[in-house]
Amino acid sequence: MDQIVVNEVSVVRGKKTVLSNLNLSFSFGELVAIEGNNGSGKSTFLDALAGLISLSEGEIFMEGKPLSQMSYSDRASFISYVPSRKTTAAALEVTTAIAVGDVFGRKMSRVEEAIQKFNLNELQNNLLTELSDGEYQRVQLARVWVQDTPIVLLDEPAAHLDATSRENLFAELLKWAKEENKLVLLCSHELQLNKQFATRTLQF
Amino acid sequence: MQVIFRNPLAGPSVLGITGGASLAMAVIFLTSWGMNWFLNAGTWALFIPAFAGAMMVLSLLLVIQRKLPMASTLLVVGLLFSHFTGAIESILQKMAGANNVNQFVVWGMGSLDNLTLSQVPWLFLGAFVPFIPTFYFLRKLNAFAMGEQIAATSGVDVVKLRWTFLISVGISTATITAFCGPIAFIGLMAPHVARLFIRSFNQQQLIYFIPIIGALLLVISDLISRLYALPLNAITAAIGIPCVFYIVFNPKRSGVWIR
Numbered sequence: 001m002d003q004i005v006v007n008e009v010s011v012v013r014g015k016k017t018v019l020s021n022l023n024l025s026f027s028f029g030e031l032v033a034i035e036g037n038n039g040s041g042k043s044t045f046l047d048a049l050a051g052l053i054s055l056s057e058g059e060i061f062m063e064g065k066p067l068s069q070m071s072y073s074d075r076a077s078f079i080s081y082v083p084s085r086k087t088t089a090a091a092l093e094v095t096t097a098i099a100v101g102d103v104f105g106r107k108m109s110r111v112e113e114a115i116q117k118f119n120l121n122e123l124q125n126n127l128l129t130e131l132s133d134g135e136y137q138r139v140q141l142a143r144v145w146v147q148d149t150p151i152v153l154l155d156e157p158a159a160h161l162d163a164t165s166r167e168n169l170f171a172e173l174l175k176w177a178k179e180e181n182k183l184v185l186l187c188s189h190e191l192q193l194n195k196q197f198a199t200r201t202l203q204f
Numbered sequence: 205m206q207v208i209f210r211n212p213l214a215g216p217s218v219l220g221i222t223g224g225a226s227l228a229m230a231v232i233f234l235t236s237w238g239m240n241w242f243l244n245a246g247t248w249a250l251f252i253p254a255f256a257g258a259m260m261v262l263s264l265l266l267v268i269q270r271k272l273p274m275a276s277t278l279l280v281v282g283l284l285f286s287h288f289t290g291a292i293e294s295i296l297q298k299m300a301g302a303n304n305v306n307q308f309v310v311w312g313m314g315s316l317d318n319l320t321l322s323q324v325p326w327l328f329l330g331a332f333v334p335f336i337p338t339f340y341f342l343r344k345l346n347a348f349a350m351g352e353q354i355a356a357t358s359g360v361d362v363v364k365l366r367w368t369f370l371i372s373v374g375i376s377t378a379t380i381t382a383f384c385g386p387i388a389f390i391g392l393m394a395p396h397v398a399r400l401f402i403r404s405f406n407q408q409q410l411i412y413f414i415p416i417i418g419a420l421l422l423v424i425s426d427l428i429s430r431l432y433a434l435p436l437n438a439i440t441a442a443i444g445i446p447c448v449f450y451i452v453f454n455p456k457r458s459g460v461w462i463r
Contacts, residue, residue, distance in 0.1 A: 050357050076359030083353045090349045091212070096406045100347040103358045127405065128350075129455075147358065 003027055004049075004151065004183060009058035011044055018044045022058070024202070028150055031177040032185045033194035036204030042187040043084070045204065046153045049185065050081045062151075073104070080144035082137075082154040094131070094139050095124045101146030114142040133160040137169065152176065154186040158193065166190060170197040206395055207349045207407060208369050209269060212451050213279055215392030216377040220285025221261045222388065225381035226312065227289035228257030233308040234293075234300035248326050255378035261285055262370050313435035314385035316426050323383055330379025332415070334372040341365045345407035387422070388437055389444025394418035396447060 006024040010017065018041045026032060034042045047053045049060060051067050060067040062078050070078075080101070090097070098120070099111045115124055118138045128136060137157060144152055154173070158166040170190075174197045177184045188194050194201050206214045216222045232238035232253055242250065268281055297305050319327070344365060347355040356362050380387065398413040399405060425439040 047353075050353070052353055052356055072356060072361045073359040076357060079357055081353060081357035083351065090210075090351070092346060092349055092405050096346050097350060100350055100354065100358055103344050103347050103360060105343055143354075153357075 003063050005061040006049075007059050007061065009048060009060060010056045011041075011048060011053065012056040013044075019048065026183050026185070028181045028183050029177055030183050030199045031174050031197060032183070033190075033198035033201045034185065034187045034204055035189070035191065035194060035201055036187075040204040042204050043155050046081070046155050046185065046187060049151075050079055050153055051075045052081075076103075076147070076149070078149055079151045079153060080147040080149040082140045082144060082152075082157055084155040084159065091127050091129050093124070094120055094126055094128065097128055097139055098142045098146055101143040101148075107146060107148070110146045110148065114146050117145065118142040134162065134165040137161060137165070141169075141172065149182075151183045151185070154184070156187050156189065158188060158190050166193060173197070174199075205369070205373055205391065207345055208366055208373075209265070209278060210349070210351070211278055212396070212455075213392065213448065214282075215389070216258075216373065217286075217386065217388035218279060218392055219261070219265055219282035220289065221258050221265075221373070221377050222381055222386040223286040223289035224257035224259075224261030225254040225378050226257070226386045227292055228253035229311065229382065230293040230296050230308060233311065234296040234304050239304065248323075250382035251326075251330060251379055254382040255374060257289075258378045258381070259371075259374040261289075262374050266366070266370065311385045314387040314437040314440070315429075316384055316422075316436065319383060327379060327383050330383075331376045334375040335415075337368050338372050338411075341368060342408050342411060345411070349407060384436075386437070387440060389440045389447070390418050390421050390425075393421060393444050393447045396451060397421065 004026040006022055009019055009022040011019040022045070034045065036042050044053065048055060049067075051060075051070065055068070062070070065074075067075065095111070095115065098114050099108075101114075102108065102111060115121060118141060120135075120138060120142060123131065123135060123139075128139065131139065140157075152173075157173075158169055161169065170193045173184045173186065176182045177199065205216070205219075206212055208214075209219070229250065232242050232250065238253075264285070265278065265281065269278055272278055272281070293308075297308065300308075341360075344355065344358075344360040347358045347360050348362065348365060352362050355365075377391075394414045394417045395410065398410055398417040401417065402409060402413055404410065421440075421443070425436060425443065428434070429436045429439045
């Protein structure tokens with residue numbers, strides 16, 4: 001059964017139509033890689049799925065519920081999001097940043113677990129601004145793991161990572177999709193890795 | 205404010221918010237219409253124009269911030285606002301009578317001298333009470349510090365959070381500016397000094413210490429200004445400017461926030 005349905009979605013920014021009449025559907029357990037040139041609308045699509053931008057036309061349904069009518073907290077129980085690094089950099093300790101995955105304070109034990117699981121013990125008091133790209137990405141994964149949503153969106157998560165880290169990242173995301181039955185959607189220019197790990201690729 | 209504007213150098217005076225309140229006060233002190241209104245309405249009424257001035261600048265900053273490519277540009281915009289409000293103030297000064305100008309210039313130096321005991325409850329009401337609603341968002345401030353996209357997808361109502369804090373900042377800046385004149389640098393310094401003391405960047409912990417540190421910095425500055433009979437703003441600037449240099453030269457430790 002398709003749990004997420006994108007129904008005739010268009011997004012217009014200024015005079016430019018970024019997404020035009022998009023019809024797609026996704027199920028849990030998938031790792032979907034979105035490919036396309038810069039400016040093709042990949043990130044806009046993720047923003048639309050995350051409910052961060054309003055749609056010009058159409059609707060996105062999460063298990064039958066229209067996304068546009070969901071509150072911030074409802075959406076956060078469905079979707080977690082890792083934006084590309086260029087848009088976020090804050091002077092926050094690693095532990096505090098991971099705990100952002102639990103803004104309602106309901107999963108405190110999961111924060112501790114995440115630090116162990118993502119091997120962040122030695123970095124927990126470091127600031128995000130002091131981390132390498134690979135370490136930063138691990139913190140972001142830990143944060144969304146704490147949030148524990150059925151849908152995870154990632155905007156170019158492998159950019160700036162070395163070859164081994166890229167492969168580990170894709171393997172981990174595939175594990176999330178398969179073992180934890182999540183829908184993982186990512187924008188990625190890593191064509192080889194997309195082919196190797198993704199259960200489906202979309203061209204934008 | 206530094207979290208809301210995602211800029212470690214943000215503060216009411218640097219961003220021109222104090223300037224907005226100050227311009228409104230200039231209209232009161234330097235025009236016969238304003239003076240008449242003030243004499244009829246009483247001291248506490250000074251808050252109303254100061255709040256209008258502060259909120260005007262805050263709202264403009266918020267609109268402009270979303271269109272800026274870099275967070276640091278916001279500081280230039282704040283500087284321009286300060287110059288703009290300053291320019292209008294100087295025009296008003298030129299047109300006003302000597303007595304009014306004198307009164308305005310003394311007020312503009314910032315001072316706790318003219319506070320009376322009967323004004324203290326009003327000052328408390330205006331400076332602290334507006335922050336009570338912000339406590340609802342404490343857990344969510346860290347998410348906001350990581351960027352609006354992360355905050356919104358973590359379940360934070362970013363619009364409500366932003367406006368709750370901005371209105372609180374507007375009310376408290378307006379109250380303090382109305383009663384004590386424009387006092388620069390305290391708002392900018394307090395979060396950084398608090399961080400040095402508690403050695404944490406967690407906004408949930410910092411938020412309790414920032415007002416205490418701010419109050420301490422103000423009392424110390426006031427004490428020095430009374431001891432040496434110097435204007436309060438000269439002292440806050442003498443302490444504040446090295447603090448700005450510290451922030452600029454230690455971007456990783458003081459918070460690099462990009463959009």
